[in-house]
Amino acid sequence: MKIREVKCKTALSKSNLPGLDYSLNPYRGCQHACVYCYVPNVLRIERKSWGSFVDVKTNIPNVLSNELRTKKPGVVGISTVTDPYQPIEKKYKLTRFCLEQLLRYSSPVHIQTKSDLVIRDIDIISKFSNIEVMFSIGTLNDSEIKRMEPYTSSVQRRLDAMKEISDIGIKTSVFFGPIYPSVKTIDISTIIDNFIQFGAKEIMIDKLNLKPGIKDNIIEVFPPYKKLIENVTYHEKLFDEIMNVCKEKRVKAVLAF
Numbered sequence: 001m002k003i004r005e006v007k008c009k010t011a012l013s014k015s016n017l018p019g020l021d022y023s024l025n026p027y028r029g030c031q032h033a034c035v036y037c038y039v040p041n042v043l044r045i046e047r048k049s050w051g052s053f054v055d056v057k058t059n060i061p062n063v064l065s066n067e068l069r070t071k072k073p074g075v076v077g078i079s080t081v082t083d084p085y086q087p088i089e090k091k092y093k094l095t096r097f098c099l100e101q102l103l104r105y106s107s108p109v110h111i112q113t114k115s116d117l118v119i120r121d122i123d124i125i126s127k128f129s130n131i132e133v134m135f136s137i138g139t140l141n142d143s144e145i146k147r148m149e150p151y152t153s154s155v156q157r158r159l160d161a162m163k164e165i166s167d168i169g170i171k172t173s174v175f176f177g178p179i180y181p182s183v184k185t186i187d188i189s190t191i192i193d194n195f196i197q198f199g200a201k202e203i204m205i206d207k208l209n210l211k212p213g214i215k216d217n218i219i220e221v222f223p224p225y226k227k228l229i230e231n232v233t234y235h236e237k238l239f240d241e242i243m244n245v246c247k248e249k250r251v252k253a254v255l256a257f
Contacts, residue, residue, distance in 0.1 A: 001031060002053040002054075004053070004055050005056050005058050006055045006056065006058070008059060008060050009063070010063065011024060011060050011063040011067050012064065012067050012068075012076065013025075017077060018257075019075060019110065020074075021074025021076070022071075022075070022076045022077065023077045023080040024064065024076050024098060025078075025079040026056075026057055026060050026079065026084060026089075026095050026098055027079075027089075027094070028043075028054070028055035028057070028082065029050070029054040029055055029082065030054065030082045030083050031083075031086040031151050032051070032083050032086055032149055032150075033051025033150055035148045035217050035221045035222075036209075038209050038211050039081045041212060043081060047213045047217060054086070056092055056094065057094065058094070060094055061098050061101055064098050064101045064102070068104075069105075073105075073107065075107075075108045075109070075110055076102060076107050076109050077110045077112070078110070078112070079095075083113055083152075084112075084113060085113045085114075085117040086151075087117075089115075096124065099121060103124060103127055103128060106129065106130075108128075108130035109131045109132070110132045110134065111133045111134065112136060113135065113136065114136045114137075114152040115153045116161035118133060118165070119161050122168070125170060126168055126170065128170075131171070132170075132171040132172070133162070133173075134172070134174065134204070135158045135159075135161065135162050135173075135174055136177070137155060137159075138177055138178050139179070140155050141155075141180070142155055142156075144222070147222050148180070148218070159194065162174070165199070167199065172199045172201060173200055173201055173202040173204065174195045174204070175204045175206065176195070176206070177204065177205055178207060178209060179235075179238060181208060181228035182228060183238065185237055185241040188238065188241045188242055192242070192245050192246060200251065201252070202251070202252045202254065203242070203246060203251060203253045203254075204255075205239060205254070205255055206255075206256035208229060208235075215229060
């Protein structure tokens with residue numbers, strides 16, 4: 001893993017994602033190395049190098065503090081093209097330092113992560129009046145998780161972290177996506193029950209986004225997915241089932257895009 005300390009010129013970027021006004025990414029690159037990640041396509045990074053490097057924006061808390069003085073208030077999404085709680089965060093604590101600045105200015109915040117490291121910052125998170133913590137979970141099958149997102153927290157650790165945060169009154173949600181190709185309609189009720197049991201107040205749904213290079217990357221890592229990811233109709237059936245189950249269980253469900 002190549003770690004490089006860099007300086008950034010800006011901290012907050014305008015976001016076009018639903019519900020977010022700004023995006024804040026303390027790192028460029030991600031140690032989680034998710035096989036299906038779309039970020040290399042967005043940032044025009046060679047896919048083979050994804051997961052092998054992280055640029056650490058060492059000055060981002062100071063840059064953020066300066067920007068918060070002048071920018072129009074809005075919801076800040078942490079993060080959109082990297083995981084704010086990837087392993088390197090244990091050492092650099094940039095996400096934590098950025099949260100401290102956002103708290104000073106009472107900024108509304110939306111955190112999205114696949115890591116239970118977020119629990120470390122529960123002392124700060126608990127002080128926000130407007131904050132949401134969303135956990136990305138595309139399947140409950142840990143054996144597949146280890147193949148597709150090798151350096152993320154286990155599903156159970158994510159669920160336990162969500163429960164701990166939910167129990168102190170913070171809004172928690174699940175980004176049910178990308179939904180793994182192996183997930184079947186008969187699995188949905190059990191999956192949603194797990195999300196609800198561990199505190200999810202809302203479920204956002206997203207399909208597997210097969211941007212150029214992603215399909216080949218997935219098949220190389222996990223050949224059994226070849227036939228499954230070629231079946232494009234499964235998305236519609238799954239989405240319908242998820243919506244129906246969520247309605248039945250009275251939990252809000254929304255499409256990501």
